[in-house]
Amino acid sequence: MKALHESQLSRFNLIHQGKVRDIYDLDAQHLLIVTTDRISAFDVVMPTPVPGKGELLSRMTRFWMRKTEHIIPNQLTAIQPADVLTADELAAVGDRVMVVRKFKPLPVEAIVRGYLVGSGWKDYQQNGSVCGHALPAGLAQAAKLPQPIFTPSTKAAVGDHDENISREQLVAIMGEDKTAQVEALALAIYQFAADYALPRGIIIADTKFEFGEDENGVIHLIDEVLTPDSSRFWPADQYQVGSNPPSFDKQYIRDYLESLDWEKKAPGPVLPEDVVANTLAKYQEAERLLTA
Ligand SMILES: Nc1ncnc2c1ncn2[C@@H]1O[C@H](COP(=O)(O)OP(=O)(O)O)[C@@H](O)[C@H]1O
Numbered sequence: 001m002k003a004l005h006e007s008q009l010s011r012f013n014l015i016h017q018g019k020v021r022d023i024y025d026l027d028a029q030h031l032l033i034v035t036t037d038r039i040s041a042f043d044v045v046m047p048t049p050v051p052g053k054g055e056l057l058s059r060m061t062r063f064w065m066r067k068t069e070h071i072i073p074n075q076l077t078a079i080q081p082a083d084v085l086t087a088d089e090l091a092a093v094g095d096r097v098m099v100v101r102k103f104k105p106l107p108v109e110a111i112v113r114g115y116l117v118g119s120g121w122k123d124y125q126q127n128g129s130v131c132g133h134a135l136p137a138g139l140a141q142a143a144k145l146p147q148p149i150f151t152p153s154t155k156a157a158v159g160d161h162d163e164n165i166s167r168e169q170l171v172a173i174m175g176e177d178k179t180a181q182v183e184a185l186a187l188a189i190y191q192f193a194a195d196y197a198l199p200r201g202i203i204i205a206d207t208k209f210e211f212g213e214d215e216n217g218v219i220h221l222i223d224e225v226l227t228p229d230s231s232r233f234w235p236a237d238q239y240q241v242g243s244n245p246p247s248f249d250k251q252y253i254r255d256y257l258e259s260l261d262w263e264k265k266a267p268g269p270v271l272p273e274d275v276v277a278n279t280l281a282k283y284q285e286a287e288r289l290l291t292a
């Protein structure tokens with residue numbers, strides 16, 4: 001498959017270019033989200049795309065949005081890309097494009113953690129808690145938490161890192177009512193997905209959701225959902241408390257980058273073919289297990 005590093009839908013207004021997504025305005029109610037084959041690591045976009053990643057992420061997001069419709073309405077619409085794009089435009093972006101309803105994004109990255117890993121593990125070692133959630137003493141790295149926890153963070157401006165905030169800080173930003181709704185929704189979607197994935201061989205260690213509201217204040221699921229870019233997926237058969245399990249995500253690229261003399265600042269290094277292929281293989285394995 002030919003890789004797409006950057007989309008060129010010049011007939012539309014590009015309103016945002018993220019690390020992975022190119023977002024265009026379609027009309028007053030809709031956006032065109034193009035999930036490109038770009039991959040970022042350590043917050044730097046790599047110059048080498050991963051061909052097939054954009055389609056895969058789009059498929060997974062659609063999959064999970066349909067699966068969770070009974071919990072929360074979402075951005076999906078019946079409008080097909082072919083309804084709004086020319087044949088040439090469609091050929092250029094392939095199955096990486098989604099026509100979605102435009103909502104007002106809530107100013108929070110709704111992170112849910114089911115396991116003690118990453119920055120949560122660091123926090124726990126220092127403070128015995130994770131983002132202010134008190135936890136039992138003596139938990140080991142990668143331990144399953146007594147119950148999943150909601151650990152919101154701010155949406156950083158481009159180039160900045162997201163910052164964890166307490167529930168109280170989130171209440172100060174968007175009020176108790178919205179905070180309580182987002183918290184309950186994020187936990188419910190996570191629990192549903194974790195229960196779905198586990199018998200299929202995948203542990204969802206943590207994930208991040210984004211929400212948007214319509215003109216009546218009804219909260220919808222937006223952006224990407226439960227992809228390897230927004231989540232930590234662990235192979236259940238290799239899970240061991242006490243060590244950081246291998247995961248179906250960017251760990252492969254991160255490990256490769258750690259082996260280089262690179263300062264984790266843009267520009268990123270060109271990725272060798274085998275690193276690209278192995279990364280895609282991890283993403284594909286996650287998709288196969290989850291959606292087969
Ligand atoms: N349905 C939607 N309505 C409005 N905004 C959306 C919708 N879906 C996604 N977004 C916004 O699109 C942006 C994606 O940008 P960003 O996260 O920077 O891209 P990337 O994930 O590629 O780095 C987010 O700010 C998100 O809130």
Ligand SMILES: [Mg+2]
Pocket residue numbers: 018223
């Ligand atoms: Mg994003």
